[in-house]
Amino acid sequence: MGSSNGDDAGNGGAGGGKEERIYVSVRVRPLSSKEIERKDPSDWEVINNTTIIFKNNLPDRSMSPSAYTYDRVFDYNCDTRKVYEEGAKEIALSVLSGINSSIFAYGQTSSGKTYTMNGIAEYFVEDIYDYMEKHEEREFLLKFSAMEIYNEAVRDLLSSDNSHLRLLDDPERGTIVEKLTEETLRDESHLKELLAICEAQRQIGETTLNEASSRSHQILRLTIESSAREFRASSLAATVNFVDLAGSERASQTLSAGTRLKEGSHINRSLLTLGTVIRKLSNGRNAHVPYRDSKLTRILQNSLGGNARTAIICTMSPARSHIEQTRNTLLFASCAKEVATSARVNVVMSDKALVKHLQRELARLEDELRYVGSIHKTTNTDELKVKDEQIVKMGKEIKLLIQQRDLGQAQLDNLLRSIGDDQASRRLEETRGLSMRHIRNPFDDVHSSRHWDESSQLSVYRAGTSEDESLTSEASGICYQSPEFGISKCRIPHSNNYYEANLQSSAITRLSETSVGIERYIAQNASRAPEIASETSEDHCKEVQCIEMNDLNVNKDEFSLLLDEDCDNLIPTSFVAKAKAAQSLKHQVGVRRACKNLVKPDIDEPTLWPFGEDFPSFRSSSPSTNLRGKPGPCSDYFGRQNLEENNNAPYSSAKKLLIRPEDASTGNSSISCGSETEALFGLFKKSEFFSDEEVKFKDFKVPEKLPKLQHTRNCEDKLRAKHCKTPSEVDIPSISNFVEGMKEMAQVQCQKQLSKKREMHDTSFDNYMFEKTARDSSTGLLIRCTESPSQWPLEFEKLQREIIELWDACIVSLIHRTYFFLLFKGEPADSIYMEVERRRLSFLKKMISQDNGNDTLSSSIKNLRRERDMLHKRMLKKLSKEEREALYRKWGIKLASKQRRMQLARLLWTNTMDMEQIRESALLVAKLIGLLEPEQALKEMFGLSFTPHKTHRRSSSWKQISSFR
Numbered sequence: 001m002g003s004s005n006g007d008d009a010g011n012g013g014a015g016g017g018k019e020e021r022i023y024v025s026v027r028v029r030p031l032s033s034k035e036i037e038r039k040d041p042s043d044w045e046v047i048n049n050t051t052i053i054f055k056n057n058l059p060d061r062s063m064s065p066s067a068y069t070y071d072r073v074f075d076y077n078c079d080t081r082k083v084y085e086e087g088a089k090e091i092a093l094s095v096l097s098g099i100n101s102s103i104f105a106y107g108q109t110s111s112g113k114t115y116t117m118n119g120i121a122e123y124f125v126e127d128i129y130d131y132m133e134k135h136e137e138r139e140f141l142l143k144f145s146a147m148e149i150y151n152e153a154v155r156d157l158l159s160s161d162n163s164h165l166r167l168l169d170d171p172e173r174g175t176i177v178e179k180l181t182e183e184t185l186r187d188e189s190h191l192k193e194l195l196a197i198c199e200a201q202r203q204i205g206e207t208t209l210n211e212a213s214s215r216s217h218q219i220l221r222l223t224i225e226s227s228a229r230e231f232r233a234s235s236l237a238a239t240v241n242f243v244d245l246a247g248s249e250r251a252s253q254t255l256s257a258g259t260r261l262k263e264g265s266h267i268n269r270s271l272l273t274l275g276t277v278i279r280k281l282s283n284g285r286n287a288h289v290p291y292r293d294s295k296l297t298r299i300l301q302n303s304l305g306g307n308a309r310t311a312i313i314c315t316m317s318p319a320r321s322h323i324e325q326t327r328n329t330l331l332f333a334s335c336a337k338e339v340a341t342s343a344r345v346n347v348v349m350s351d352k353a354l355v356k357h358l359q360r361e362l363a364r365l366e367d368e369l370r371y372v373g374s375i376h377k378t379t380n381t382d383e384l385k386v387k388d389e390q391i392v393k394m395g396k397e398i399k400l401l402i403q404q405r406d407l408g409q410a411q412l413d414n415l416l417r418s419i420g421d422d423q424a425s426r427r428l429e430e431t432r433g434l435s436m437r438h439i440r441n442p443f444d445d446v447h448s449s450r451h452w453d454e455s456s457q458l459s460v461y462r463a464g465t466s467e468d469e470s471l472t473s474e475a476s477g478i479c480y481q482s483p484e485f486g487i488s489k490c491r492i493p494h495s496n497n498y499y500e501a502n503l504q505s506s507a508i509t510r511l512s513e514t515s516v517g518i519e520r521y522i523a524q525n526a527s528r529a530p531e532i533a534s535e536t537s538e539d540h541c542k543e544v545q546c547i548e549m550n551d552l553n554v555n556k557d558e559f560s561l562l563l564d565e566d567c568d569n570l571i572p573t574s575f576v577a578k579a580k581a582a583q584s585l586k587h588q589v590g591v592r593r594a595c596k597n598l599v600k601p602d603i604d605e606p607t608l609w610p611f612g613e614d615f616p617s618f619r620s621s622s623p624s625t626n627l628r629g630k631p632g633p634c635s636d637y638f639g640r641q642n643l644e645e646n647n648n649a650p651y652s653s654a655k656k657l658l659i660r661p662e663d664a665s666t667g668n669s670s671i672s673c674g675s676e677t678e679a680l681f682g683l684f685k686k687s688e689f690f691s692d693e694e695v696k697f698k699d700f701k702v703p704e705k706l707p708k709l710q711h712t713r714n715c716e717d718k719l720r721a722k723h724c725k726t727p728s729e730v731d732i733p734s735i736s737n738f739v740e741g742m743k744e745m746a747q748v749q750c751q752k753q754l755s756k757k758r759e760m761h762d763t764s765f766d767n768y769m770f771e772k773t774a775r776d777s778s779t780g781l782l783i784r785c786t787e788s789p790s791q792w793p794l795e796f797e798k799l800q801r802e803i804i805e806l807w808d809a810c811i812v813s814l815i816h817r818t819y820f821f822l823l824f825k826g827e828p829a830d831s832i833y834m835e836v837e838r839r840r841l842s843f844l845k846k847m848i849s850q851d852n853g854n855d856t857l858s859s860s861i862k863n864l865r866r867e868r869d870m871l872h873k874r875m876l877k878k879l880s881k882e883e884r885e886a887l888y889r890k891w892g893i894k895l896a897s898k899q900r901r902m903q904l905a906r907l908l909w910t911n912t913m914d915m916e917q918i919r920e921s922a923l924l925v926a927k928l929i930g931l932l933e934p935e936q937a938l939k940e941m942f943g944l945s946f947t948p949h950k951t952h953r954r955s956s957s958w959k960q961i962s963s964f965r
């Protein structure tokens with residue numbers, strides 16, 4: 001065979017076939033006896049193995065090509081073996097390599113198609129069996145089937161049943177003939193028998209040209225599967241088709257009529273489609289190829305441009321009388337020469353082989369899984385190891401802390417004993433006829449801070465006034481912390497009255513340090529509440545003991561507070577004792593910090609104080625250093641005083657004033673026992689944080705005119721000077737500090753929420769408080785948020801806008817706004833933080849409005865200016881020129897204008913109605929202050945969880961952030 005086919009039959013890969021052209025040869029038969037008889041001349045001459053020429057110079061032949069070239073041209077004297085050997089063998093035998101192949105015989109009737117095809121099939125069968133004999137190492141399976149397409153009906157040539165067979169489309173095998181008999185060949189003779197049957201079964205009729213004309217298209221199909229005997233994992237399987245087409249002549253030429261005419265039309269339909277298919281394929285594969293237009297092309301689709309090697313042998317008569325048909329045949333052959341097919345080796349896996357293959361694949365995947373699992377396991381093991389180490393380490397720390405606690409407890413007990421606990425009791429009994437009962441000293445039963453939290457949700461201190469076991473609550477002094485925003489109440493009985501007052505929550509948060517004093521106060525004063533009011537502040541101050549902190553020989557009878565080194569703040573002695581004993585606080589610094597937890601800020605308006613000035617002795621030796629100041633530049637984020645080292649400063653934004661009841665009722669002003677008193681118990685004035693009910697006393701009416709507090713402006717000035725930084729010194733609070741503050745704030749709120757349900761069935765007084773809780777808007781918001789999550793997005797948007805407006809109104813730090821804005825983006829758990837922020841800002845706004853535009857506002861403006869100044873400077877450092885210019889354009893700042901950075905800084909956070917501008921502002925500020933990845937500053941990073949948790953350590957964020965207010 002020619003080089004175009006190559007010698008690489010069977011080399012096609014299983015995955016993709018090798019493209020090759022259809023092998024086209026032309027066979028010229030000898031003139032038949034009839035043609036010779038009528039002296040029909042031969043006009044064709046084979047000049048070489050590949051070319052045939054028309055040798056007659058007839059006038060009407062001038063337009064036709066005179067020479068035709070093909071892969072092979074066989075002259076009339078070539079026998080069929082040669083035709084087979086050189087025109088079909090290689091392709092036909094590709095089937096042994098697992099490659100589909102097809103051999104076609106095409107030509108007009110009586111041109112020698114059947115003559116040629118029968119010979120080829122015979123030689124092929126011989127070769128196949130010869131091959132099989134020579135390849136005993138392989139096992140072969142041959143299956144034979146045969147069909148004819150007669151009048152566009154498919155018939156099984158191996159079946160005596162003349163019924164028409166249907167064609168089916170199989171997604172894997174293509175078009176298949178339904179119910180076509182497929183005989184498994186036993187041997188060569190068996191095949192020859194079957195071939196004989198086919199020949200006998202084929203439709204034959206007499207035409208003018210051929211006495212035994214084949215009137216149908218015959219397809220003989222041999223499928224060969226072969227596999228190596230010793231290695232049967234896979235086998236090769238392919239099919240070879242021997243296609244003997246019906247005559248391609250026109251019906252008129254065969255002088256057909258009746259049945260023959262009908263046959264001709266059907267024959268020509270299939271041949272016409274075959275011609276179209278070949279032509280389309282020869283022109284390129286992009287065009288639609290009408291395989292389905294005829295049964296012939298549909299069945300042989302793979303052999304025509306598909307997965308098969310194909311050879312076409314065009315037979316022709318050299319007689320002049322057939323010149324037209326011969327030329328058509330040659331033209332068809334020329335066209336077919338251009339058609340390419342793409343045959344590939346068909347590897348078939350046996351079921352057994354398939355199972356084996358799948359088993360191997362499964363084993364491989366399992367290995368991979370085990371490998372991945374082992375990596376994962378290793379990782380887990382490593383993680384567990386680290387965690388185990390952490391557990392061991394934490395265990396050691398816990399052990400150490402327990403030791404320290406026990407030591408502290410022992411020392412405290414000794415201390416209490418040494419300072420005369422008994423004496424205190426005796427003294428109380430002697431002087432007031434009271435006994436301390438049911439006192440729950442938090443240090444006695446606090447085994448862990450958790451316990452303290454638990455108890456702080458409920459009544460905390462109870463001092464009995466008699467030894468009667470049937471002590472009623474009316475007879476007792478009660479001081480406890482309510483869940484209502486952490487507020488606490490003290491109730492002091494006297495006669496038929498008892499006085500109640502709210503204690504600022506922050507003080508109670510630290511009640512562990514002050515409890516003894518509270519208890520004693522209650523115990524001591526339960527029977528003399530009215531008298532308290534009559535005592536003067538001078539008297540009170542006389543009682544104050546200022547004890548040096550190293551002097552632990554304090555008299556426990558006296559509720560004494562230690563002053564810190566500056567005598568700015570107070571700390572109960574019991575706390576000092578504990579602090580010292582536990583060695584958790586370092587002398588003065590520790591004490592000072594603890595003391596400053598108790599510091600209370602500014603007082604503008606009075607709140608009634610039922611206890612008078614006989615409150616346990618404490619004083620400030622340095623009144624000028626009291627911490628009265630207005631929320632403003634020196635106030636922290638929540639309006640609290642901005643105290644250096646005030647790491648644990650409680651919430652104390654509300655103003656307060658301590659006056660004696662009678663002073664309150666008479667309007668006399670007698671303020672003064674010092675800010676420390678206020679700080680310790682921090683009574684709140686009526687404020688946005690607390691309602692009327694929370695601050696009024698049951699047995700006192702709030703006087704219309706209340707004494708004005710005499711501010712010590714020096715203090716404010718001093719604080720301002722001390723804590724407010726110059727622009728160049730402006731520090732940027734870290735987001736973690738900011739978050740820490742948020743957590744603490746929300747903690748109070750969460751505790752309130754949690755305790756609400758728990759307390760619902762408590763005393764009537766408690767119910768009173770909880771009814772308040774239920775009315776509380778924050779609580780309401782949270783409930784709405786958790787129970788109607790679908791409403792929350794709207795609520796959030798509304799709340800966010802309100803907060804943005806309030807930030808603007810309160811001239812809040814841009815950095816604070818940025819942190820807040822970026823952190824709280826609308827998750828349900830944000831509600832608590834947002835509500836706290838809203839209430840805080842509302843309170844601040846009111847404070848500012850009450851300030852009548854004085855220093856507070858101007859200071860805030862000044863600080864905001866400093867902040868903008870800082871941001872404008874950072875633009876140079878943090879932004880490239882291109883980034884800056886892009887921002888100028890975005891913000892509508894002319895590139896040619898001056899002080900563009902400052903212009904931009906002044907625009908930030910200004911348009912509160914434009915959320916896009918707000919968002920842009922937040923992102924820009926975040927970038928400028930070094931919050932490089934604001935999106936990563938998620939609440940989760942900082943544990944901003946709604947779950948309440950203890951955080952007694954207060955961050956310095958308040959101080960830092962406040963410096964921008």
Ligand SMILES: Nc1ncnc2c1ncn2[C@@H]1O[C@H](COP(=O)(O)OP(=O)(O)OP(=O)(O)O)[C@@H](O)[C@H]1O
Binds near residue numbers: 029113246
């Ligand atoms: N190469 C050849 N050498 C000798 N005789 C041939 C050759 N080719 C064909 N013949 C003879 O020509 C006659 C017609 O051949 P054949 O039946 O094979 O034609 P056909 O193309 O199959 O016709 P139809 O399409 O009508 O079946 C037969 O008698 C056959 O023996």
